[in-house]
Amino acid sequence: MQIALITSITVLAALGIIVGVMIFAGFLTFKRFVGRQKKEANMADIRFVPQLGETYNDYVAFTKDKQNYINTLEKKEYIIDGIDGIKLKGFYFPAKEDSKVTIICSHGHKSTCFNDFAGILPFFNHKNYNVLFTISRAHLGSEGKYMTLGKKESKDLVRWTEFIDDQNPGQNIFIYGASLGAVNAMILTGLDYIPSSIKGVVSDSGYSRAYDFLLYQMRHEYKLSPYPTIPIANWFAKRIAKVNFKKPSPIESVKESTLPILFIHGNKDQFVPTYMGDACYRACSSPKKLLTIDNASHMQAYFINPEKYEESFADFVSEYSTK
Numbered sequence: 001m002q003i004a005l006i007t008s009i010t011v012l013a014a015l016g017i018i019v020g021v022m023i024f025a026g027f028l029t030f031k032r033f034v035g036r037q038k039k040e041a042n043m044a045d046i047r048f049v050p051q052l053g054e055t056y057n058d059y060v061a062f063t064k065d066k067q068n069y070i071n072t073l074e075k076k077e078y079i080i081d082g083i084d085g086i087k088l089k090g091f092y093f094p095a096k097e098d099s100k101v102t103i104i105c106s107h108g109h110k111s112t113c114f115n116d117f118a119g120i121l122p123f124f125n126h127k128n129y130n131v132l133f134t135i136s137r138a139h140l141g142s143e144g145k146y147m148t149l150g151k152k153e154s155k156d157l158v159r160w161t162e163f164i165d166d167q168n169p170g171q172n173i174f175i176y177g178a179s180l181g182a183v184n185a186m187i188l189t190g191l192d193y194i195p196s197s198i199k200g201v202v203s204d205s206g207y208s209r210a211y212d213f214l215l216y217q218m219r220h221e222y223k224l225s226p227y228p229t230i231p232i233a234n235w236f237a238k239r240i241a242k243v244n245f246k247k248p249s250p251i252e253s254v255k256e257s258t259l260p261i262l263f264i265h266g267n268k269d270q271f272v273p274t275y276m277g278d279a280c281y282r283a284c285s286s287p288k289k290l291l292t293i294d295n296a297s298h299m300q301a302y303f304i305n306p307e308k309y310e311e312s313f314a315d316f317v318s319e320y321s322t323k
Contacts, residue, residue: 022228022229022232023232025229025232026228026229026230026231026232026233026235026236027232027233027236029214029229029230029232029233030232030233030234030236030237030240030241033109033147033210033214033233033237034138034146034147034148034149034237034241034243035138035145035146035147036138036139036144036145036146036147037110037138037139037140039140040140041110041111041112041115043060043063043064043115044060051221051270051271051298052270052271052297052298052299052300053268053270053297053298053300054297055295055297055300055303055304056297056300058303059297059300059303062119062303063115063118063119063303064118066118066119066121066122067114067115067118069118069121069122070114070118070121073093073121073125074093074094075091075092075093076091076092076094077089077090077091077092078090078091078092078163080159080160080163081159082137082142082143082144082152082155082156082159083152083155083156083158083159084152086137086142086143086144087142087143088134088135088136088137088142088143088156088159088160089134089135089141089142090132090133090134090135090160091113091132091133092130092131092132092133093121093124093125093130093131093132093133094130095125095128095129095130096125096128097128099128099129099130100170100171100172100321100322101127101128101129101130101171101172101173101174101317101321102129102130102131102132102164102168102171102172102173102174103124103129103130103131103132103173103174103176104132104134104157104160104161104164104173104174104175104176105117105131105132105133105134105176105177105178105181106134106136106153106157106175106176106177106178106180106181106182106184106185107133107134107135107136107139107177107178107179107180107181108178108179108180108181108205108299109147109179109180110139111179112133112135112139112140113133113134113135114133116178116179116181116299117131117133117176117178119302119303119306120302120306120309120310120313123306123310123313127314127317129317130164130168130171132160132164134156134157134160136153136156136180136181136184137152137153137156145241146240146241146243147180147241147243148241148242148243149180149183149210149243149245150180150183150184150186150187150188150248150250150253151187151243151248153184153187154184154185154187154188154191154248155188155191156184157175157184157185157188158188158191158193158194158195161173161175161195161197161198162195164197165195165197171197172197172199172317172320172321172322173195173197173198173199174198174199174200174201174202174316174317174320175188175198175200175201175202176201176202176204177201177202177203177204177206178204178205178299179204179205179206179271179272179298179299180206181206182203182204182205182206182250183206183207183210183250185201185202185203185206186201186203186206186250186253186254186257186261186280187248187249187250187253188201188253189201189253189254189256189257189258189259189261189286190248190252190253190254190255190256190257191253194258194259198259199259199260199320199321199322200259200260200261200262200316200317200320201257201259201260201261201262202261202262202264202313202316203250203261203262203263203264203277203280204264204265204299204301204302205264205265205266205269205271205272205277205298205299205301206250206263206272206276206277206280207250207272207276207277208249208250208251208276208277208279208280209245209246209249209250209251209252210245210246210249211230211234211245211246211249212276213272213276214226214230214233214245215230216273218230220270230245233245234246250280251279251280251283252283254280254283254284254285254286255283255284255285256285257284257285257286258286259286260286260287260288260289260316260319260320261284261286261287261288261289262288262289262290262291262312262313262316263277263280263281263284263288263289263290263291264277264290264291264292264293264301264309264312265277265278265290265291265292265293265296265301266292266293266295266296266297266298266299266300266301266304267292267293267294267295267296268294268295268296268297269296269297269298270297270298271297271298272298274292278290278292287320289312289316291308291309291312293305293308293309
């Protein structure tokens with residue numbers, strides 16, 4: 001009898017430890033995914049190289065070279081109120097001459113526009129576009145405790161649009177997002193209110209749904225079963241950060257879109273798999289274009305084939321700008 005009791009206690013203790021570990025893993029996943037950025041994004045961090053492809057080191061060198069060019073450009077720093085009153089920072093790069101086109105950029109997860117769009121900024125400058133680099137909520141430079149995976153960020157982009165409308169009326173505005181920034185941009189297309197000055201959206205390397213992205217990451221990056229870690233992480237997200245990994249989702253938003261969208265993805269993206277971008281393109285109900293770049297890993301489409309990228313981007317802006 002005593003042996004049976006000890007065995008029962010041991011089993012219960014083991015089960016308790018297993019459950020505790022699962023809950024802790026779910027909490028850590030929640031904090032890592034939506035918790036505030038605590039340190040500067042380091043593109044050279046080799047931990048990211050395996051999932052970002054064999055060309056990543058060359059991409060980092062390319063980006064750093066272009067960042068030197070950014071330092072030579074005139075820019076203005078602005079701070080606005082987000083939809084819930086938190087302070088959001090942005091950097092505005094005026095065109096060399098009077099321009100009726102403004103590109104509002106939204107960066108990736110715990111990154112910066114200075115990393116994600118450094119490569120293409122010289123092209124924007126050459127095309128005489130005004131450019132606004134935004135800093136998303138819960139990232140260094142802007143306020144906010146948690147990211148909301150597009151729920152509030154999409155509306156923050158509307159606030160930035162209204163700011164540009166006030167500062168420089170008559171602009172043809174295009175929202176350009178990369179990775180999580182592409183998610184913000186796609187969710188914007190499904191909002192009930194979209195300023196008429198927004199003429200189109202460019203989505204580079206965006207996922208179809210946060211929940212599906214996390215399931216994919218657990219299986220392919222960590223080689224672990226996503227269950228029950230991801231459901232537990234979503235439970236914490238909903239109760240602590242008021243964020244649901246399942247909605248709003250980009251793929252559902254673009255189904256309701258009235259804005260033209262240019263979807264861009266690399267066919268070797270192993271971080272946000274190409275099929276997710278393709279699924280969003282197929283689901284989109286508004287005028288749409290798809291640019292798939294061969295041999296490009298995550299967010300490296302411009303680096304791999306700048307000529308094709310520039311041509312597609314410029315044609316899209318030209319087609320949907322109001323003359």
